[in-house]
Amino acid sequence: MLAIENLTVSYGTEIAVKNVSLTVSGEVVCLCGRNGSGKSTLLKAVAGIVGIDSGRILLDGRDVVDLPLHRRLEAGIGYVPEDRKLFSEMTVRENVEVARIGAKAAGREVMDVDQFLPELARFYDRKSKLLSGGQQKMVSIARAIVASPQVLLFDELLEGLAQAMCYKICDAVKGLKAEGKDILCAESSLDKASLYADRVIWLEQGKIVAMGTPDEIKSQMMEHIRKMPADRKLPQGEA
Amino acid sequence: MGANTRTDRMLPSQFDDKLIAAIGLTLLAALIPFFVSEYVRTLIQRCLLWIPPIFGVYFIYSLLRQVHFAQSIFIGLGSYIVAFLAGKYFLTSELLILLPLSLLACVVVAYVLGIFIMRRTGFYFAIMGIAVTMVFWSLVYKMRQITGGSDGISDIKNPTLLGIQLSEQGFYYICLLISVGLIVLMYRILHSPFSMQLKAIRGDLQKAESIGIPVHQMRRLAFVVAGANAGLSGVLLAFLYNYVGPTSFAWEFGAQFVQAAIIGGVNYFVGPIVGAFAFVGLEFLVSTWFPNLWEIVIGVTVALVVVTVGEEGVTGIAKNLLGRVFKGANLKERTYSDGK
Amino acid sequence: MLSTCLRYVLNSLPVVSYVILLSFSYSFILYICGRVSLTFAGIYLVGAYATVSLGMALMGNNMSFAGFIGILLLACLLGAAMLVASYLCFERFLKTDVHRMVATSSLLVASRGLVKVIWGTTPVTYSAPFLSMGVSEIAGNIVPNYYLFMLAVALLLMLALSYFLNRTCWGMRFRASSLDGERTMAQACGVNQNVVTLMTFAIAGVLAGLAGGLYAPIAGAAYGSEGNALLLAALSVIIGGVGSIGGAVLAAFIVGIARAVAAIKMPVLELAVPFIIASITLMLRPFGLWGKEFRY
Structure with a gap:
């Protein structure tokens, strides 16, 4: 089970995630919100790529906060970045192999990838x-x-x-969920989130403003979403 | 003399303050020969002549974020022109001929070299710069019959201006004039649209090229500007020391200008001036007491400056300290309210 | 004709071997850590002086092969220690490439200064290993065995490194962190970036120190020769491409042989020729003959 308690993350003076608490246990939770609402930052904080304030x-x-980035894998956190960031000159097999070596070194059980991604075998080399x-x-x-x-981001x-x-x-995501993984996603489009998420958390300016099934959020937030400006307004102050 | 390059448009009062400071400093430099020994005067003269090449490094660094290790080529070029024309194959020691001639030679060489070494950025440029100085060094070193090899060329005649032999004092004023003139010129160039454009394209060459800016041409011109500064200095340095040797082409000599620029601070227009005096002063002190340690001292100093304050240099540190002493807020308030 | 060509090749072997080692030392750091570091030329100089003075002090003219290998190992250790120290004290604080170039070129000047303080500026020679190995004949050309020994050491090391990078777990980690622009995903895959960086600097230091040590019995150790080393190695990296072992070897052969030919035909252009080759390479193949696209 992944539990986030009172998490605050900032870039310099800009606060990206404000006092967020949430739990994920054996389900697919999707963070939604406008661009710049702090979804990605929250994931990166859990993955260990950005440091947290409190x-x-x-x-x-x-508590995994004090673990450096390269030891989050050992703790059981897997992260898929937004723009994929593969090791571009390596083959697919080698890309997976790097993580497998890391997993073995960290003493973790190695999972059979093909079970979830049967397509992969076609372009291994x-x-x-x-x-x-x-x-x-x-x-x-x-x-x-x-x-x-245990946790996938x-x-x-x-x-x-x-x-x-x-x-x-x-x-693949549903298969992973069936294995009992805790899956936390960030998706900018509610429609796409509704394809796989059990629960959607709506973030505004780094705070949770709504939570529920995708359909609930859709009906609840649609009016609000249509009215609001597409991007977060810069100086803060507005709640 | 003292303006911050990051200020696009000078407020009148700010400009006046700085103009007064600049004129004051120039007058001070003009009066100094009357009060100091010949040795110190030569030292100051060397500082003055170092300022233009350092400005070249500063120009490339602050506008393009590139490290220009090849300034020594142009110093060497200017110096060897003097060594040949006013020394070995004596034709003339007339400054009004030698300076434009060296300028022309440097512009041509810089333009041609720019085609090769200004094509790429980052370490490619720096390495090609170092390489080209080494190539020139080896050429001069090996053409013993013409250049005197490692012995170099001494017995350079005293410089003349309009046919009149210059006294040592007179030569000092020529150096001061050229140096100050080049500083003013660099100030103009740095505030010209050309420089602004260069600054704008430094981020992404391909993007700038795709919207039709002649990137390579402009970068080559920047290289030419830097080289021309150094070429003029080279002429005067040859006269100052009455000796020219292949070391003026050596890569470590070119690196010294980078080091001086970094010590002075690349974020400030006065950086190169401060850097020249700081570098030469430090060299004087260290080589007086611990002549063997000079390279270690300068190397470690520059590395420490980069690690601790980056591009701020001595100027930045001094400004910070002064700001603290005089309560920075106070100073700022005065200048801005005066400007309105 | 063929024999003349062969003679040029054989004569260039020492330069080729030391350029292979030096240029890969430089491009290894550049490739794996994305850091420009010019300090390697200083390490080369220190390695050369250390080998000469240790050789003279420990063995004098009574040459023993094992002893010489031992001295070379010491030079390697010294090089690794110096480069790691320079990383820990200075280079890890440098954030941009411009800073790295300025600071490491200053550190290069500082290591020159170190050599000046310890050994002075007069060149020293120690040719016992070179002389004691004798000569052999290849197709009518007399070639000192030491030349072949140097080449063998350089090539074997490159092969070993290639095996390490492509076939071992740690090599995989090195490559992963080199191919990862921001160096976050490699860490997310459990690669400890600090360890990889330190090991990279240590390996580069070994290569640079060894280059100095191996070349010293032929050329001696001379204050000022680091400029030549820097030039040849860095130009080879431009010609061969960053991070490629094949490129390093190929470029070292091109540079070494071209230089050897120029040194005999037109001594004046000895250093100009590698520069011209590098300029042409940059125009035709901006990432080097064997290089992949590199982020500069």
Whole structure:
């Protein structure tokens, strides 16, 4: 179970995530909100890429805040970044292998990736920079899940993917959920989130303003979403 | 003399303050020869002549964020022109011929070299710069019959101006004039649209190229501006020391200008001036007491300056300290309210 | 004709070998850590002086092969220690490439100064290893065995490094962190970036120190020769491409042989030739003959 308690993250004077608390246990939770509402930052904070100001991040009761980035894998956190960030000159196999080596070194059980991403076997020996966007996303997911992490963080999982690829990746996510993983995602589009999320958390200016199933959030927030400016207004002050 | 390059438009009062300071400093430099020994005067003269090449480094650094290690080529070029024309194959020691001639030579060489070494940024540029100084060094070193090899060329005749032999004092004023003139010129260039454009394109060459800015041409011109500064200095440095050797082409000599610029601070227009005096002063002190340690001292100093204050240099530190002493807020308030 | 060509190649072997080691020392740091570091040339100089003075002090003219290997190992250790120290004290604080170039070139000047303080500026020679190995004949050309020894050491090291990078777990980690622009994903895959960086600097230090040590019995150790080393190594990296072992070897052969030919035909252009080759390479293949696209 992933529990985030009173998490605050800031970039200099700009506060990106304000006092957020949430829990994920055996479900798919999706963070939604406008651009710049702090979704990605929250994921990065859990993954250990950005440092936090205050709060706790508990993984099955263990506080992981003080663990450096390279030891979050050992603690059981897998992260899929927004723009995939594969090791571009390496083959797909090698990309996954890097994570597998890390997992073995950290003493974690290694997961069979093909079970969730059967497509992957088709392009194991291609250089990852030659793959299409969706295939790259798959490799990125494979790299994150190979160490069988308890918590999975997916940033903009379905962004820019064709419909068929969306379904395949959603299937993979559902398969992972069936394994009992805690999955926390960030998605800028509610429609895409409703494809795979059990629960949606709506963030505004780094704060949670609404929580519920995708349909509830849709009906609740639609009016509000249509009215509001597309981007977060700069100086803060507005709640 | 003292203006911050980051200020786009000078407020009148600010400009006046700085103009007064600049004129004051120039007058001070003009009066100094009457009060100091010949040795100190030569030292100051060297500082003055170092300012233009350092400005070249500063120009490339502050506008393009590139490290220009190749200034020594142009110093060497200017110096060897003097060594040949006013020394070895004596034709003339007339400054009014030698200075434009060296300027022309440097512009041509800089333009041609720019084609090769200004194509790329980052370490490619820096390395090609170092490489090209080494190439020139080895050429001069090996063409023993013409250049005297490692012995160099001494017995350079005293400079003349309009046919009149210059006294040592007179030569000091020529150096001061050229140095101050080049500083003013650099100030103008740094506040010209050309510089603004260069600054704008430094981020992404390909993007700038795709919207039709002649990126390579402009970068080459920047290289030419830097080289021309150094070439003029080279002429006067040759006369100052009455000796020219292949070391004026050596890469470590070119690196010294980078070091001086960094010590002075690349964020400020006065940085190169401060840097020249600080570098030469430090060298004087260290080589007086611990002549063997000079390279270690300068190397570690520059590395420490970069690590601790980055581009701020001595100027930035001094400004920070002064601001604290005189309560920065107070100063700021005065200048801005005067400007309105 | 063929024999003349072979003679040029054989004569260039020492330069080729030390340029292979030096240029890979430089491009290894550049490739794996994305850091420009010019300090390697200073390490080369220190390695050369250390080998000469240790050799003279410990063995004099009674040459023993094992002893010489031992001295080379010491030079490697010294190089690694110096480069790691320079990383820990200065280079890890440098945030941009411009800073790195300025600071490491200053550190290069400082290491020159160190050599000046310890050994002075007069060149020293120690040719016992070179002389004691004798000569052999290849197709009518007399070639000192030491040349072949140097080349063998350089190539074997490159092969070992290639094996390390492509076939071992740690090598995989090195490559992952090199291919990752911001160096976050490699860490998210459990790669400890600090360890990789320190190991990279140590390996580069070993290569640079060894280059100095191996070349010293032929060329001696001379204050000021670091400029030449810097030039040849850095130009080879431009010619061969950053981070490629094949490129480093290929470029070292090109530079070494071109220089050897120029040194005999037109001594004046000895250093100009590598520069011209590098300029042409930059125009035709901006990332080097064997290089992949690099983020500069």
